[in-house]
Amino acid sequence: MEYDFKKVEKKWQDYWYSHDCFKAIDFDSKPKYYALIEFPYPSGAGMHIGHIKAYSSMEVVSRKRRMQGYNVLFPIGFDAYGLPTENYAIKNNIHPRIVTDRNILTFTNQLKSVGLSFDFDRVIDTTKEDYYKWTQYIFLRLFKKKLAYKSFTYVNYCPTCKVVLANEDSQGGHCDRCGSEVIQKQKDVWFLKITDYSQKLLDGLDEVDYPARVKQEQINWIGKSVGAEINFKIKQNNENLTVFTTRPDTVYGVTFMVIAPEHEIIEKYSSCITNLDAIKEYQIAAQKKTEFQRTQINKDKTGIKIEGLTGINPITGKEIPIYVADYVMTGYGTGAIMAVPAHDTRDYEFAKKFNIDIIPVIEGGDISKEAFTDIETGTMINSDILNGLSVKDAKDKIIEYLESNSIGHKMVNYKMKDWAFNRQRYWGEPIPIINCPNCGYVSDDNLPLKLPYIENFKPGNDGESPLADIKEYVNCKCPKCGKDAKRETDTMPQWAGSSWYFLRYCDPRNDNELANMEKLKYWLPVDWYNGGMEHVTRHMIYSRFWNNFLFDEGLVPVKEPYKKRTCIGLILGRDGQKMSKSLGNTVDPLEIVNEYGADTLRVYILFIGEYDQPAPWSDEGIKGVKRFLERVLRFDEKLNDKEGYSPSLENLIHKTIKEVGNDIENIKFNTAISKLMVLSNAYSKEESITKDDLMVLLKLLNPFAPHMCEEINEKIGNKECMVFSKWPDYDEAKTIDNEIDIAVQVNGKLRGTFKIAKDSSKEEMERRAFEVENVKVHINGKEIKKVIVVPNKIVNIVAI
RNA sequence: GCCCGGGUGGCGGAAUAGGUAGACGCACAGGACUUAAAAUCCUGCGGAAGGCGACUUCCUUACGGGUUCAAUUCCCGUUCCGGGCACCA
Numbered sequence: 001m002e003y004d005f006k007k008v009e010k011k012w013q014d015y016w017y018s019h020d021c022f023k024a025i026d027f028d029s030k031p032k033y034y035a036l037i038e039f040p041y042p043s044g045a046g047m048h049i050g051h052i053k054a055y056s057s058m059e060v061v062s063r064k065r066r067m068q069g070y071n072v073l074f075p076i077g078f079d080a081y082g083l084p085t086e087n088y089a090i091k092n093n094i095h096p097r098i099v100t101d102r103n104i105l106t107f108t109n110q111l112k113s114v115g116l117s118f119d120f121d122r123v124i125d126t127t128k129e130d131y132y133k134w135t136q137y138i139f140l141r142l143f144k145k146k147l148a149y150k151s152f153t154y155v156n157y158c159p160t161c162k163v164v165l166a167n168e169d170s171q172g173g174h175c176d177r178c179g180s181e182v183i184q185k186q187k188d189v190w191f192l193k194i195t196d197y198s199q200k201l202l203d204g205l206d207e208v209d210y211p212a213r214v215k216q217e218q219i220n221w222i223g224k225s226v227g228a229e230i231n232f233k234i235k236q237n238n239e240n241l242t243v244f245t246t247r248p249d250t251v252y253g254v255t256f257m258v259i260a261p262e263h264e265i266i267e268k269y270s271s272c273i274t275n276l277d278a279i280k281e282y283q284i285a286a287q288k289k290t291e292f293q294r295t296q297i298n299k300d301k302t303g304i305k306i307e308g309l310t311g312i313n314p315i316t317g318k319e320i321p322i323y324v325a326d327y328v329m330t331g332y333g334t335g336a337i338m339a340v341p342a343h344d345t346r347d348y349e350f351a352k353k354f355n356i357d358i359i360p361v362i363e364g365g366d367i368s369k370e371a372f373t374d375i376e377t378g379t380m381i382n383s384d385i386l387n388g389l390s391v392k393d394a395k396d397k398i399i400e401y402l403e404s405n406s407i408g409h410k411m412v413n414y415k416m417k418d419w420a421f422n423r424q425r426y427w428g429e430p431i432p433i434i435n436c437p438n439c440g441y442v443s444d445d446n447l448p449l450k451l452p453y454i455e456n457f458k459p460g461n462d463g464e465s466p467l468a469d470i471k472e473y474v475n476c477k478c479p480k481c482g483k484d485a486k487r488e489t490d491t492m493p494q495w496a497g498s499s500w501y502f503l504r505y506c507d508p509r510n511d512n513e514l515a516n517m518e519k520l521k522y523w524l525p526v527d528w529y530n531g532g533m534e535h536v537t538r539h540m541i542y543s544r545f546w547n548n549f550l551f552d553e554g555l556v557p558v559k560e561p562y563k564k565r566t567c568i569g570l571i572l573g574r575d576g577q578k579m580s581k582s583l584g585n586t587v588d589p590l591e592i593v594n595e596y597g598a599d600t601l602r603v604y605i606l607f608i609g610e611y612d613q614p615a616p617w618s619d620e621g622i623k624g625v626k627r628f629l630e631r632v633l634r635f636d637e638k639l640n641d642k643e644g645y646s647p648s649l650e651n652l653i654h655k656t657i658k659e660v661g662n663d664i665e666n667i668k669f670n671t672a673i674s675k676l677m678v679l680s681n682a683y684s685k686e687e688s689i690t691k692d693d694l695m696v697l698l699k700l701l702n703p704f705a706p707h708m709c710e711e712i713n714e715k716i717g718n719k720e721c722m723v724f725s726k727w728p729d730y731d732e733a734k735t736i737d738n739e740i741d742i743a744v745q746v747n748g749k750l751r752g753t754f755k756i757a758k759d760s761s762k763e764e765m766e767r768r769a770f771e772v773e774n775v776k777v778h779i780n781g782k783e784i785k786k787v788i789v790v791p792n793k794i795v796n797i798v799a800i
Numbered sequence: 801g802c803c804c805g806g807g808u809g810g811c812g813g814a815a816u817a818g819g820u821a822g823a824c825g826c827a828c829a830g831g832a833c834u835u836a837a838a839a840u841c842c843u844g845c846g847g848a849a850g851g852c853g854a855c856u857u858c859c860u861u862a863c864g865g866g867u868u869c870a871a872u873u874c875c876c877g878u879u880c881c882g883g884g885c886a887c888c889a
Contacts, residue, residue, distance in 0.1 A: 212804080213803095213804055213805070213883090213884085216803070216804060216884085217803095217804085217883095217884060217885085220803070220804095220884070220885055220886095221884090221885080223885085223888065225888075225889085227889080243889080244888095244889065245889060246889065247889080258889090301887085325887095326887085327887040327889095328887080328888095328889075329887080329888065329889090331888090332888045332889075333888075333889065337889045338889080339889085340889090344889070345801085345887085346887050346889080347889080349887090413888080413889090415885090415886095415888055533883075536884090537884085607812090607813095607824085607825075608813090609812060610813080613805090613806085614882080615813085616811095616812075618812065618826075620811085620812095620826050620827065621811090621812060621826055622826095623825095623826075624824090624825045624826055625825080627825090628824095628825080630839095630840095670812090670813070670814085670824085670825095671813095671814070671823085673824080674814075674823065674824035674825075675823090675824080677823095677824055677825075678823075678824070681824090684841095741820075742820090743819075743820040744820090745819085745820085745869085745870070747869075747870090748868095748869060748870045749870095750820050752820095753820065774856085777856095785869085786869060788819090788870080790819060793819055793820090794819045794820075794870085796869050796870060797869090798869050798870095
């Protein structure tokens with residue numbers, strides 16, 4: 001029999017998509033299941049092999065759920081705003097709208113050519129007015145709750161892309177997109193106050209099912225630390241200089257203070273400072289450094305003492321010098337620290353370099369050599385009222401002291417910074433804000449605020465958006481007072497549209513609200529969200545923030561959007577390196593589909609290795625999968641007329657149903673497929689098999705290789721397509737073997753095996769163990785010390 | 801520097817409430833079918849040694865220790881690879 005996979009796969013794709021097989025039905029009485037994948041950015045390069053791997057896990061789960069009787073929502077869309085499209089458009093002089101539409105069309109066809117069971121009726125495109133209208137709406141809700149604000153600040157600026165970058169997009173001091181070195185630039189830009197949700201985002205992690213490492217990464221990203229703020233006095237003017245510390249208990253060890261170069265007191269008290277010129281010089285030098293250079297850990301400590309300002313330790317009354325140094329960051333805590341060189345490596349290095357006293361306040365360590373930082377436990381010394389206390393008690397006592405004397409209080413700090421919510425680019429959601437000289441920033445509630453269709457979308461000079469050049473866009477009337485005003489010309493960052501797309505899927509065509517509450521109540525939360533490790537911090541935290549906010553606004557019914565999250569491991573190139581165009585080691589999924597068929601590709605991608613681990617592509621490996629599927633294709637030739645399962649296969653069938661089901665739920669697709677191979681190998685060895693035998697295999701295989709299974713199903717005379725065929729049940733009692741192999745060890749070494757009925761008594765097992773010939777040889781002439789019998793498993797004889 | 805993963809045949813990888821290491825697949829070798837090749841089917845396949853032989857023995861889960869009747873699995877130390885965070889006070 002010739003199996004023409006191209007023809008067959010096309011046939012079933014046409015059937016499924018034209019018969020609405022994957023349509024999610026609002027308010028259906030079946031239990032709902034919402035499976036989500038990270039929607040793609042429709043790049044010109046089209047679908048990558050990684051996309052298929054990323055989608056295939058939820059694809060298998062969705063198909064299985066449909067067979068289990070669920071009403072499944074498995075949607076797809078396009079996160080289409082962003083730089084690559086815009087850069088491509090500029091280079092080729094084609095409008096990004098045209099490029100985007102073209103790419104989405106290509107992508108859609110490619111997705112369908114793999115037979116993915118998305119509900120294509122709910123497709124969303126973040127760049128369409130009916131979608132970004134609601135992205136703008138959410139922004140305005142944030143603005144009205146003062147969670148969106150404009151601030152004059154230093155920003156990371158990429159001189160090549162001519163855009164301001166979020167810290168997240170410029171890690172390592174280089175632009176995420178082009179790799180250019182990022183420079184610091186002052187600009188007035190929009191921020192979202194995600195920091196107001198720091199604690200909520202932490203607390204939410206307790207109620208969701210994410211892998212431990214995912215939670216840990218989010219916890220680290222948010223970076224909570226508990227400590228205290230303490231007001232030190234400045235001797236010359238009796239003003240406060242407030243510091244944040246996680247170790248208020250070490251306050252007796254403070255021998256100097258350090259402020260960040262940007263700290264306001266330099267300007268404020270400049271009249272007191274006698275070496276102002278030198279300090280200004282240091283400030284300028286620090287400003288020139290990029291964020292990256294400043295955070296290089298191994299570089300020498302630099303700094304300069306402020307002459308004319310002296311700090312006073314509010315606990316001891318001792319006078320201490322104040323330094324400016326760029327190892328203190330302006331954006332964290334108060335931008336000023338109390339330095340305890342005896343117990344902090346950075347302070348220690350600084351103190352050594354500037355010859356400052358080092359006073360240990362916790363017992364242990366040798367401060368002549370290095371800072372003693374292992375101080376979670378220990379006993380306080382040199383600390384007056386804290387002497388002799390444990391670290392924990394000292395913390396409590398000093399905070400109580402600070403609070404009762406109004407010189408400080410308990411304080412929590414987070415590393416996470418507010419979200420820089422702006423791009424100086426054309427291809428993004430316009431920010432619907434009007435700047436009125438009279439009223440200040442005013443929301444433009446007339447949504448959508450359309451992105452004008454312009455010819456010149458190249459970035460403006462000096463970090464301005466190209467929209468700034470369009471007079472008729474910029475110039476407008478203030479909605480409040482009616483006077484002449486100017487429109488915001490920055491657009492939203494790439495992360496905006498993806499921060500709420502999972503909500504829109506629940507009600508994608510709603511023109512009156514971002515999504516109907518009843519529909520959201522029906523579908524949310526997302527039951528299972530699969531995607532890349534690289535989106536675990538940025539995208540996931542941003543979208544959890546938006547969802548939490550919308551919950552507070554009463555617009556969504558759940559706090560946490562994603563009930564369960566799993567992550568995918570990369571498919572590496574044939575050479576074991578990460579696939580990249582520059583290395584020339586990419587694998588084109590369409591070529592593979594063309595050569596082997598979609599089913600083979602789908603199965604191979606999941607068989608290649610552990611789903612969340614990286615694994616190299618192998619052209620040899622895929623052939624084995626092809627052979628397996630072709631063997632299954634031939635089973636219809638050996639069907640007999642009997643009913644039910646063949647007695648010789650029954651046990652294995654029940655076992656396979658159980659294990660394949662479990663493996664799918666535990667994202668262990670590689671072992672699920674290997675168990676299907678084992679079952680099919682058993683079928684091969686049979687003279688003939690029953691139709692029921694075959695149907696079980698087809699049903700278990702259907703989520704992985706659906707085209708082929710449909711074809712066989714039809715060929716053997718079944719009328720109904722397999723999408724809603726019933727997932728097979730198993731009988732627990734029949735998964736257990738009646739006869740068990742028992743291993744016999746002598747002194748821990750395997751010396752033989754025997755078969756015995758399951759649940760045989762210990763006595764019986766022991767008796768049989770001693771009958772094994774090779775066992776007799778090994779215990780000959782020795783004294784039996786002990787016999788360990790583990791029912792249904794093993795007998796170990798200890799003999800000396 | 802800190803926090804997570806991971807190290808098993810020629811290769812991708814199985815097996816951990818401790819209990820026959822190497823499932824499944826690839827590659828390779830031998831055989832069947834064929835005029836031939838491809839495809840397919842059968843057999844073997846961690847390493848070493850012994851035996852004509854069914855077999856037997858020793859070694860083997862990065863390295864070194866430990867706990868245990870029994871360790872890929874648990875504990876301690878070392879090392880290498882991957883990811884995340886990083887002068888965060």
